[in-house]
Amino acid sequence: MPAKLEGKVATAPPRPNHIRPASVAALAAVADVHLTGPAHADVQVTGVTLRAQHVVPGDLYAALPGAHAHGADFAETALANGAVAVLTDEAGAARESLRDVPVLVHPRPREVVGLLAAHVYGRPSTKVRLWGVTGTSGKTTTTYMIESVLKAAGRHTGLIGTVGTRIGDEQLGSSHTTPEAPDLQALFAVMAERGVTDVAMEVSSHALHLGRVAATEFEIGAFTNLSQDHLDFHADMEEYFQVKAQLFDGRARREVVCVDGDWGPRLVKPGTVTVATTGPATWTASGVEVSPTGEQTFTAHGPDGDIEIHLPLAGSFNVANALLAIACLHAEGVPSDAIQRGLATVQVPGRMQRVDEGQDFTAVVDYSHKPAAVALALDAVRAKTDGRVVVVLGCGGDRDRAKRPLMGRAAAERADVVIITDDNPRSEEASLIRAAVLEGALATENRGEVLEIGDRRLAIFKAVELARPGDVVVVAGKGHETGQEVAGVIHPFSDVETLTAAIRKAHR
Numbered sequence: 001m002p003a004k005l006e007g008k009v010a011t012a013p014p015r016p017n018h019i020r021p022a023s024v025a026a027l028a029a030v031a032d033v034h035l036t037g038p039a040h041a042d043v044q045v046t047g048v049t050l051r052a053q054h055v056v057p058g059d060l061y062a063a064l065p066g067a068h069a070h071g072a073d074f075a076e077t078a079l080a081n082g083a084v085a086v087l088t089d090e091a092g093a094a095r096e097s098l099r100d101v102p103v104l105v106h107p108r109p110r111e112v113v114g115l116l117a118a119h120v121y122g123r124p125s126t127k128v129r130l131w132g133v134t135g136t137s138g139k140t141t142t143t144y145m146i147e148s149v150l151k152a153a154g155r156h157t158g159l160i161g162t163v164g165t166r167i168g169d170e171q172l173g174s175s176h177t178t179p180e181a182p183d184l185q186a187l188f189a190v191m192a193e194r195g196v197t198d199v200a201m202e203v204s205s206h207a208l209h210l211g212r213v214a215a216t217e218f219e220i221g222a223f224t225n226l227s228q229d230h231l232d233f234h235a236d237m238e239e240y241f242q243v244k245a246q247l248f249d250g251r252a253r254r255e256v257v258c259v260d261g262d263w264g265p266r267l268v269k270p271g272t273v274t275v276a277t278t279g280p281a282t283w284t285a286s287g288v289e290v291s292p293t294g295e296q297t298f299t300a301h302g303p304d305g306d307i308e309i310h311l312p313l314a315g316s317f318n319v320a321n322a323l324l325a326i327a328c329l330h331a332e333g334v335p336s337d338a339i340q341r342g343l344a345t346v347q348v349p350g351r352m353q354r355v356d357e358g359q360d361f362t363a364v365v366d367y368s369h370k371p372a373a374v375a376l377a378l379d380a381v382r383a384k385t386d387g388r389v390v391v392v393l394g395c396g397g398d399r400d401r402a403k404r405p406l407m408g409r410a411a412a413e414r415a416d417v418v419i420i421t422d423d424n425p426r427s428e429e430a431s432l433i434r435a436a437v438l439e440g441a442l443a444t445e446n447r448g449e450v451l452e453i454g455d456r457r458l459a460i461f462k463a464v465e466l467a468r469p470g471d472v473v474v475v476a477g478k479g480h481e482t483g484q485e486v487a488g489v490i491h492p493f494s495d496v497e498t499l500t501a502a503i504r505k506a507h508r
């Protein structure tokens, strides 16, 4: 899941300094919503938020209905913090606490909150060039590649995604892969104010589905791939695809699509730039060579000729990600030498990240937490070792159950040793999650050895203990993340730190 710590971050997201206030009446007109309450049509709004505790004076408080509570339940806090108007539905508008403020009423207020925020902040997505990347996997990697190249080309960049939000080199925290609609609009405005010219952004299916990127204008929309994931959230693959496809409904000025696999080709229209590693497309790759350390070189073939690429990231899928980034960058006129320099130096935290303590085997932390991603990561390391592959992995609780045995199988089919452990059991009984993963692993023909060690730290130490010279140890799951969520509590945990500690201990 892209947003494992969803809802746990309490700090208020940044706001722009300069805002041209919008009257409540103007907002009502923009979103075509009904305005009730006392005659305050000229009340001026200078910000928008969904969270009562984040309200600052002058805000429109968006009191949305939720699964557990109604935002209107927190209206008193919002008003005490200085909210000057409220957006809500009929049920919210009926609250006694909203008697004395102007209220914008919409049957589905979530659908218009992005539009209202975009209006208040001056349509900020049009003040930067926005590079949106969607798909099941590769979003973070591709946005990092785009960011790295744009920096090499001298642009001032922003980055929004799983690993966090970045303005230039300044790192802000992040709890959602894609922020809530009003926070996102404020963030674009902050970035524009600070001189950012280009923003590379992961666009998750949740974000599209929940309207978080409503009223957002993309320069580029890019599609990586689609595989089984988030089926706890979407009814089936077709629905999941339709949600991802929303990025290609005309909201992006230019569309770039990877057509490897079954789903990408369905997004292709006249004018779409295509990318493929397995067949014909606008952009293809050849001559892929992988060094013993996993670095790759290849030739990218595009409409204006070839570009020789050196990529420090392992995994054949990263050729596809790089090709997608190259196609986007080229379409926007970024010169080939900047593409070469930017890709040659790109680093993505927790994606095939090597831990090197001078040990005689390879150790990798990878954020793969989906069956297809596990398969690809293991195939990638398998391709460059004569030794054995040892993998540590688990599945999250309260999420897609169907993927658990598939994860077990993806690992058991490819690794010599599979160590099944815990990965954010959340409210579920951890041993039952492991049992489901174990079932898939044990049912695999020609499988490797399978162990079960619930304690993630012990599991990682065991993997290191089992490693022989020339082997590869892969710790799959957390990537850059720094917590293990058990029964509502997030315990500090880092795969990179734990793996480092294990290697140091074993090889003292």
Ligand SMILES: Nc1ncnc2c1ncn2[C@@H]1O[C@H](COP(=O)(O)OP(=O)(O)O)[C@@H](O)[C@H]1O
Pocket (backbone or CB within 6 Å): 002, 135, 136, 137, 138, 139, 140, 141, 142, 162, 202, 224, 225, 317, 318, 320, 321, 350, 351, 352, 366, 367, 368, 369, 372, 373, 374, 376, 377
């Ligand atoms: N193009 C791709 N195709 C298949 N798997 C990929 C691809 N890119 C990355 N992966 C796998 O998915 C993991 C997550 O990659 P990431 O770039 O963080 O994707 P996302 O942000 O979409 O979740 C990687 O560590 C790798 O194992």
Ligand SMILES: [Mg+2]
Pocket (backbone or CB within 6 Å): 002, 139, 140, 161, 162, 163, 177, 202
């Ligand atoms: Mg991501």
